[in-house]
Amino acid sequence: MLATPQEVTAAALAHWEVEDDSGWHPCEQEVLQSLRVAGAGLKSLASCMVGSRLCELHLDARVEIDILTGKRRRLRITSPSEADVATAAVAQGGASELPDRPQPAREVAAIETAKPKKTLSRYFTKEKKEGSPSKLPKGPERSEAPVQSSFASDFAGSLADLGGPSSPSTSGAGVGDGDGDPKIGNEKIASIFEEMSVVQRLKRDRFRSQAYAKAAQALRALAEPIDSGAQAKAIKGIGAGMANRIDVILKTGELKELEELKLDSDVVALRELRSVHGIGAVSAAKLVERGIRSLAQLRDAVEKNQVHLDSAQALGLRHCEEFSKRIPQAEMKEHHKLLEQCCLKGHPDLLLTVCGSYRRGRPDCGDIDVLISHPDYTTAKKEANAGGKLLHGFVSTLKKAGYVTGDLAFGQTKFMGVCRLSRGHLHRRLDIRCMPEDQYHFGMLYFTGSAALSVKMRLKAIEMGLTLSEYGLENKTTGRKVIAHSEEEIFRALDMTYLAPSER
Numbered sequence: 001m002l003a004t005p006q007e008v009t010a011a012a013l014a015h016w017e018v019e020d021d022s023g024w025h026p027c028e029q030e031v032l033q034s035l036r037v038a039g040a041g042l043k044s045l046a047s048c049m050v051g052s053r054l055c056e057l058h059l060d061a062r063v064e065i066d067i068l069t070g071k072r073r074r075l076r077i078t079s080p081s082e083a084d085v086a087t088a089a090v091a092q093g094g095a096s097e098l099p100d101r102p103q104p105a106r107e108v109a110a111i112e113t114a115k116p117k118k119t120l121s122r123y124f125t126k127e128k129k130e131g132s133p134s135k136l137p138k139g140p141e142r143s144e145a146p147v148q149s150s151f152a153s154d155f156a157g158s159l160a161d162l163g164g165p166s167s168p169s170t171s172g173a174g175v176g177d178g179d180g181d182p183k184i185g186n187e188k189i190a191s192i193f194e195e196m197s198v199v200q201r202l203k204r205d206r207f208r209s210q211a212y213a214k215a216a217q218a219l220r221a222l223a224e225p226i227d228s229g230a231q232a233k234a235i236k237g238i239g240a241g242m243a244n245r246i247d248v249i250l251k252t253g254e255l256k257e258l259e260e261l262k263l264d265s266d267v268v269a270l271r272e273l274r275s276v277h278g279i280g281a282v283s284a285a286k287l288v289e290r291g292i293r294s295l296a297q298l299r300d301a302v303e304k305n306q307v308h309l310d311s312a313q314a315l316g317l318r319h320c321e322e323f324s325k326r327i328p329q330a331e332m333k334e335h336h337k338l339l340e341q342c343c344l345k346g347h348p349d350l351l352l353t354v355c356g357s358y359r360r361g362r363p364d365c366g367d368i369d370v371l372i373s374h375p376d377y378t379t380a381k382k383e384a385n386a387g388g389k390l391l392h393g394f395v396s397t398l399k400k401a402g403y404v405t406g407d408l409a410f411g412q413t414k415f416m417g418v419c420r421l422s423r424g425h426l427h428r429r430l431d432i433r434c435m436p437e438d439q440y441h442f443g444m445l446y447f448t449g450s451a452a453l454s455v456k457m458r459l460k461a462i463e464m465g466l467t468l469s470e471y472g473l474e475n476k477t478t479g480r481k482v483i484a485h486s487e488e489e490i491f492r493a494l495d496m497t498y499l500a501p502s503e504r
Contacts, residue, residue: 018064019074027075031055031064035075037228037459045240046230047247054248185451186226189246190219191281192255195274198285199258199267215242226250227455269293275324277316277408277429278309295320312408319418319427326364327428334421335368335428338403343372346397350374350390351440355447361502367429368419369447373440382436388412391434404430438483439471445487446470453504460494468494 016027016035027035034048034057046057056065062075197212218237219226226232228250229243238246249255261267272294273284292298292307298317301307309317316323327335336354343352353359356369372394377384384390388411395415398404405427406418412434419430435443446454447470461468467476473493474481484490491498 015078017076017078019076024076027064031057035059045233045243046228047244049248049251054244056244186219186222188253189226189249190216192249192258193219193242193245194281195270196255196258198270198281199261199264201285211242225454225458227458265293273298276313276320277323278313279316315406315408315418322426323367323429325426326366327368328364329358329362331421331425332358332365332368335419338401338421339370339398342397342401342403343394347394349376350394351437353444355444355449357449359448359501360450360504367431370430370432371440371443371447372432372434373437375437377434377436378438379436380438385412385434385436388434391415391432394434395432435470441484441487441490442468442472443470445490448501448504450504453499457490457494457496460496464494466494 014036016032017024018027018031019025026032028050030048030050034046037046046059048055048057053066057063057075058065059075062077064073064075065071193212193216197209197216200206200209200212214237218235219232222235226246229245229247232238232246233240233243245255245257258267266288269288270281270284273279273287273292274281276295276298279287287293287298287307290307292301295317298307302309302314302317332354336358339352339354343350351373353371354368355371356365356367358365358368372390374384374390377390391413392410395404395410395417398419403421404417404419408416408418408429410417414434415430415432417430417432418427420427433443433447445457458468461473465475465477466473466482468490472481473484473490482490482493484493488498
């Protein structure tokens with residue numbers, strides 16, 4: 001169950017302190033962020049990294065536990081300031097509604113949200129029911145003070161910096177933070193778990209292998225992005241241990257256990273083979289079991305017909321080393337220019353945006369992410385892209401220009417392939433996605449990133465009783481959608497200050 005907008009606001013304003021040998025002190029910033037975000041989920045457990053420490057935060061029991069040492073410290077919420085109460089009171093009076101403002105001429109949808117019914121004081125604390133002791137991992141004995149029930153984290157991101165409803169802060173941790181792409185979240189975690197599953201299978205630990213495999217499968221089957229371990233615990237197949245690992249991955253972008261295994265020869269082989277597009281963890285493990293442990297050995301086995309690769313894998317193997325090299329911004333500008341020229345020449349009405357970290361002005365990129373659409377292609381009128389003719393027509397033009405040199409995957413709305421500016425240039429990965437025009441600006445915002453901003457905006461949407469994705473902004477209860485013809489309108493609908501791509 002999601003928290004009300006008022007509970008989210010109160011959690012963002014909460015002041016948390018921790019007790020050590022010298023008394024009570026404000027919590028570390030990482031802990032404070034996790035505790036404040038906890039209000040979004042009405043849960044009782046969160047975790048975070050503080051330097052090299054992995055901390056488990058039990059909100060019902062008001063206890064912080066160092067996972068490695070077992071050391072426990074008490075937590076408490078201090079009384080909010082008058083200014084905080086005043087801010088929460090504003091939220092109580094209707095923070096979930098869109099602010100009064102002149103509506104854009106083309107904005108045709110409104111959002112309805114229910115009026116809050118709780119009193120302000122209950123947004124900060126709820127008395128714990130008798131007979132419901134909190135369960136904690138065993139640790140050093142220490143007397144505990146009476147506790148109150150509170151919330152834990154359903155979503156990652158930083159509510160700690162929410163000074164008001166329009167705060168544009170992009171701080172926070174997550175998979176793809178900084179230069180990362182928000183679209184890789186669940187897949188990134190699943191990929192790491194799948195690799196752990198294969199490693200454990202290679203080491204003949206069947207139990208752990210199956211546990212990681214089930215967790216990876218559950219994450220890939222999930223439609224919504226995972227933003228915290230606490231959120232993931234509600235998914236069948238993901239327990240407390242996996243949830244803690246998810247928090248670590250979201251915080252650091254990697255799993256320390258797997259990083260330590262990099263020294264293992266089997267893991268080194270797996271990672272090298274998996275650098276080939278289309279070769280996943282399971283396929284790589286089978287190759288390792290056959291004695292194929294490097295790209296050179298794989299190429300030799302393919303040449304001798306000892307291993308069969310499909311067309312996408314063969315193309316990935318051919319350009320593997322090239323794909324691993326970053327694309328400088330100067331080269332990205334040349335790709336952008338060529339894409340625009342092909343668009344204007346053969347498809348003048350097509351909408352085109354090069355997204356990803358390039359649009360945010362980063363010095364280099366991993367691949368080329370392109371978003372296209374057409375004024376006649378909408379969610380209500382899909383005939384314009386019937387059979388994927390918009391996407392197929394544009395890719396065909398790119399092939400005739402000699403730009404696209406190979407296909408990795410080709411559907412009606414998504415294309416993954418290989419491109420090259422000209423002879424003498426490296427081959428690069430190209431992803432093109434075709435979206436309906438009424439979803440275009442939501443897709444542009446989502447695929448531009450950063451991941452931290454994406455999480456921040458999704459949390460803000462939840463606070464307002466809405467759901468934000470690359471497909472739109474809507475009220476799940478009423479089904480009403482916000483119509484946006486620019487990214488600025490999406491920020492405005494969420495009562496957030498607009499951030500230019502370079503500020504994200």
